[in-house]
Every structure is written in structure tokens, then in C-alpha cells.
Amino acid sequence: xxxxxxxxxxxxxxxxxxxxxxxxxxxxxxxxxxxxxxxxxxxxxxxxxxxxxxxxxxxxxxxxxxxxxxxxxxxxxxxxxxxxxxxxxxxxxxxxxxxxxxxxxxxxxxxxxxxxxxxxxxxxxxxxxxxxxxxxxxxxxxxxxxxxxxxxxxxxxxxxxxxxxxxxxxxxxxxxxxxxxxxxxxxxxxxxxxxxxxxxxxxxxxxxxxxxxxxxxxxxxxxxxxxxxxxxxxxxxxxxxxxxxxxxxxxxxxxxxxxxxxxxxxxxxxxxxxxxxxxxxxxxxxxxxxxxxxxxxxxxxxxxxxxxxxxxxxxxxxxxxxxxxxxxxx
Ligand code: SAM
Ligand code: SF4
Numbered sequence: 001x002x003x004x005x006x007x008x009x010x011x012x013x014x015x016x017x018x019x020x021x022x023x024x025x026x027x028x029x030x031x032x033x034x035x036x037x038x039x040x041x042x043x044x045x046x047x048x049x050x051x052x053x054x055x056x057x058x059x060x061x062x063x064x065x066x067x068x069x070x071x072x073x074x075x076x077x078x079x080x081x082x083x084x085x086x087x088x089x090x091x092x093x094x095x096x097x098x099x100x101x102x103x104x105x106x107x108x109x110x111x112x113x114x115x116x117x118x119x120x121x122x123x124x125x126x127x128x129x130x131x132x133x134x135x136x137x138x139x140x141x142x143x144x145x146x147x148x149x150x151x152x153x154x155x156x157x158x159x160x161x162x163x164x165x166x167x168x169x170x171x172x173x174x175x176x177x178x179x180x181x182x183x184x185x186x187x188x189x190x191x192x193x194x195x196x197x198x199x200x201x202x203x204x205x206x207x208x209x210x211x212x213x214x215x216x217x218x219x220x221x222x223x224x225x226x227x228x229x230x231x232x233x234x235x236x237x238x239x240x241x242x243x244x245x246x247x248x249x250x251x252x253x254x255x256x257x258x259x260x261x262x263x264x265x266x267x268x269x270x271x272x273x274x275x276x277x278x279x280x281x282x283x284x285x286x287x288x289x290x291x292x293x294x295x296x297x298x299x300x301x302x303x304x305x306x307x308x309x310x311x312x313x314x315x316x317x318x319x320x321x322x323x324x325x326x327x328x329x330x
Contacts, residue, residue, distance in 0.1 A: 002272070002306035006260060010060045011053050013046060014266040015077065019067040021097050022133040023121075025161065025191065025199065029133055039267040045286055047080040049264060051087070052295055059090040062117075066266065069100040075111035082112025091115050095159070099136050101143025109150035117157040118144055122167070123174045131166065148183065157246075158186045162206040169214050176215045179243040187233050187246035192274075208247030212236065215245060256308050270299065272306035 001007055017035050019027065041049070050061055061081060068074060074094075081092055093115035094108070101118070108116075120140055121131050128137040147156050160175055172188075179186035188211045193200040215221060221236035224244065232255050233246035249255075256273075263271040268283025280302035285295060 001303075003304045004306070004308050006258070006306065007057070008260050008262055008303055008306070009058060010062070010261040011050070011058045011264060012062045012064055012261065013050065013264045014065050015046065015063050015068050015074075016040065016066040016071045017266045018070055019065060019097070020070050020099060020134070021067065021136075023097075024131055024133070025163065026194070035267050039283075041264075041266065041268045041283060043077045043080055045268070045283070046077065046264075049268075049282060049286065049295075050081055051084055052292060052299065054084045054087050054089045055292075056296060056299060057088070059088060060093070061089055061091070062093045062095060062115075064095040067097055067099075068094050069096050069104055074104065075107040078108055078111035078113050085112075093117065095119065097132070098140040098143040099134070102139060102146050105143065105146035105150055105153070109152050113153050115155065115157075116147060116153050117159050118147075119159045119161075120144075120175075121160050121162070122171045123178065124171065127166070127171070144182070144184065156184045158184045160186060160188050161191055162188055162211055163191050164204045164206050167206060172211055172214045173218055176219060176245060179245050180219065180238060181243075185235075185244055185246060187248055189248040190251040192250055202251075205251050207252045208234065208249035209252065212245075212247055221245065254309075259306075259308075262303060262306065270302050272303060276307055 017032065017040075019031075021027075022029050022031065050058075054061070061084075063074075063077070065071075071077070078092065081089075085092075091114050092112060094113065095117040096119070098118040098120065118140065122128050123137070125135070125137045128140075129135050144156065144158070147153055158175070158178065162172065175186050175188075178184060188206075188208055190208060191200065191205045212221060220239040222239050224235040224237055232250070233248045235244055235246045237244045259273075263274065264282070265271060265279065268281065268286065269279035270282050271279050280298065282295065282298065285298060290298075
């Protein structure tokens with residue numbers, strides 16, 4: 001529990017800062033200054049920390065990055081973490097750009113992955129190239145189809161970042177149509193100000209409400225009630241019953257008051273808010289042989305101080321995250 005009484009149940013673990021895409025809003029074309037390999041937590045270190053977090057009450061574990069599938073033998077990490085279900089872990093998921101799922105869906109399912117988020121901003125091959133700087137839309141679509149063969153990984157969520165000037169009504173409707181045609185839950189996430197992206201301006205944000213209206217005009221949407229209050233997404237069903245859509249609105253409707261999320265960076269720093277400038281070093285004590293009890297008190301003290309407001313006070317400007325999304329664990 002943090003100092004505001006929020007129960008923290010959700011841990012995102014960035015397992016690498018590297019990526020095989022170069023999404024324009026996330027990384028420059030030449031990549032970032034990658035963390036040296038010795039600074040990155042090993043799978044055994046990740047397992048020890050995740051186990052500690054689960055014993056402290058964390059229920060949802062999401063592996064992210066960077067691109068988690070570029071880390072060598074990801075299924076072996078999933079295999080190390082899956083047994084934590086017997087200690088209270090309720091879901092073990094990854095967020096991925098999807099390019100390697102064609103090959104990895106089976107091994108990940110077999111290893112014990114239970115949920116997945118695939119990021120996909122457009123269904124237009126040229127625009128996909130423009131935003132990711134890779135010609136890989138077909139591979140991502142095959143990856144999504146591969147997931148359909150493994151019912152133990154559900155739901156299949158597709159995350160979309162919409163950016164004004166790039167995302168058109170045609171893109172939005174094509175993605176909504178994907179949610180109607182396929183067993184995927186498509187969710188739009190508002191474009192957030194992050195460190196590696198010098199292009200962010202508030203007028204580039206397409207609000208969830210604006211996106212919802214575009215879709216609702218073509219296919220009426222009904223709000224789904226009774227979603228968990230700590231859930232970040234507002235969920236709608238198509239009135240004709242074919243599929244559902246979600247909207248995650250961190251910019252226009254910040255959900256700090258109910259945030260139940262903390263993050264572990266690829267180099268073993270605990271971050272209690274995406275927009276925080278503070279981190280708590282877990283790697284050093286871990287590598288210096290701290291006991292579980294010592295690690296637990298470091299974690300409890302850091303979580304107690306979890307932030308509640310990510311807007312800076314003057315004006316309406318957003319505070320930028322102080323590291324790139326790929327190191328923090330988007
Ligand atoms: N490489 C994986 C992927 O793309 O799914 C995992 C890491 S990526 C940083 C996680 C998510 O963060 C992706 O869905 C990506 O679109 C999203 N993201 C990155 N920069 C963002 C930004 N400025 N605003 C909103 N979402 C962002
Ligand atoms: Fe890579 Fe994901 Fe960032 Fe795109 S959003 S560059 S896929 S880490």
C-alpha cells in the first residue's frame with residue numbers, strides 16, 4: 001500500500017531497453033545509447049525480484065521494454081515466472097510490437113504466458129513503415145493470427161497510439177473494424193509526453209473522446225459498466241454486439257487517483273510513477289546480497305512514497321518522463 005492508501009497490484013518490468021523497431025514517438029532512427037549488458041538484470045535476478053513483489057501482494061506482472069521479444073529466449077523467463085501463480089500472481093503478460101510472434105506465440109503459450117498486448121498504430125502498410133521505420137505490418141498481422149491458435153493467452157489486446165496529423169479517420173475506423181472482425185480488444189492510448197520524443201505537443205494528442213466519437217458515428221458504441229476502478233481503460237461494446245473497444249486517456253483524464261502500478265526498469269530501478277524523476281535502486285542491494293527482508297523494506301519504503309499527481313502545478317503543461325519509455329517499461 002502507498003501513502004495515499006492505494007493498493008499496488010500491478011508491476012511492469014522492462015526486460016530490455018533495446019528494440020527492433022524505431023517508432024518515431026519512442027526512439028530516434030539510430031536508436032538510443034543502450035544500457036551495457038552488465039547493467040541489465042539477468043533472468044534469475046528478475047525472477048527473484050518478481051517473486052518478492054508477488055509475495056508483497058502484486059498480482060499482475062507485465063513484461064515490456066524496449067521490445068521484450070528481442071531478449072534471448074524469452075520463453076525461459078516466462079517459465080521461471082509462471083509458477084508464481086501458486087503464490088498469488090493472477091496474470092503474466094507481455095507488451096510487444098508483435099513482429100516475432102509468428103514464431104514465439106506457441107513457445108510463449110507453452111511456457112505459461114496468460115495475456116498479451118500487441119502495439120499496432122495503423123493497418124496501412126506505408127503508414128506502418130512511416131511510424132515504426134520498419135516494413136513489417138504483414139509479420140505483425142501473422143503474429144496476431146498465430147496468437148488466435150493459443151486460447152491460453154487471452155484476451156488479445158491491440159494497443160493503438162493515435163497522433164494528430166498522422167492518424168486519420170480512415171486509420172481509426174480500420175482499427176475499429178479489426179475489433180469487429182477479429183477476437184481482439186482494440187484500445188486507443190493517448191499520446192503522452194516522454195523524454196526520448198522531442199516532438200510531443202498537446203495539440204498532437206487525439207483524445208479518447210474524439211476517437212470514440214469518430215467510431216460511434218459509424219458503429220454506435222455502448223459503455224460497458226462495472227469495470228475494475230483501477231483499470232485504466234474505459235471499455236465500450238459495439239451496439240450490434242460485434243467486438244469491443246477501449247480508450248485509455250492518461251492525458252485528458254489522468255487516472256493517478258486510482259493508479260495501482262509500479263515499474264521496474266531494465267537496469268533494476270524501481271519507479272513508482274511513469275512521470276517520476278525519482279527511482280529506487282534495487283539492483284545494487286540485490287547484487288550485494290541483500291536478504292529478502294532487506295529488499296522488502298526498501299520496496300515498501302519506496303512504494304509508500306508513490307506519487308499522486310503527474311501534472312506540474314503551473315499551467316496545464318505535462319511533466320515529461322525523465323527517461324525513455326523503453327527503459328522505464330511502457
Ligand atoms: N516494444 C513494445 C511495444 O511497442 O509494444 C513494448 C514497449 S513500448 C514502449 C510500450 C507501449 O508504449 C507501446 O504500445 C507504445 O505504443 C507505447 N508508447 C510509446 N511511447 C508512447 C507515448 N509517447 N505515448 C503513449 N504511448 C506510448
Ligand atoms: Fe520499440 Fe515499442 Fe518503442 Fe516502438 S514503441 S520503438 S516497438 S519499444
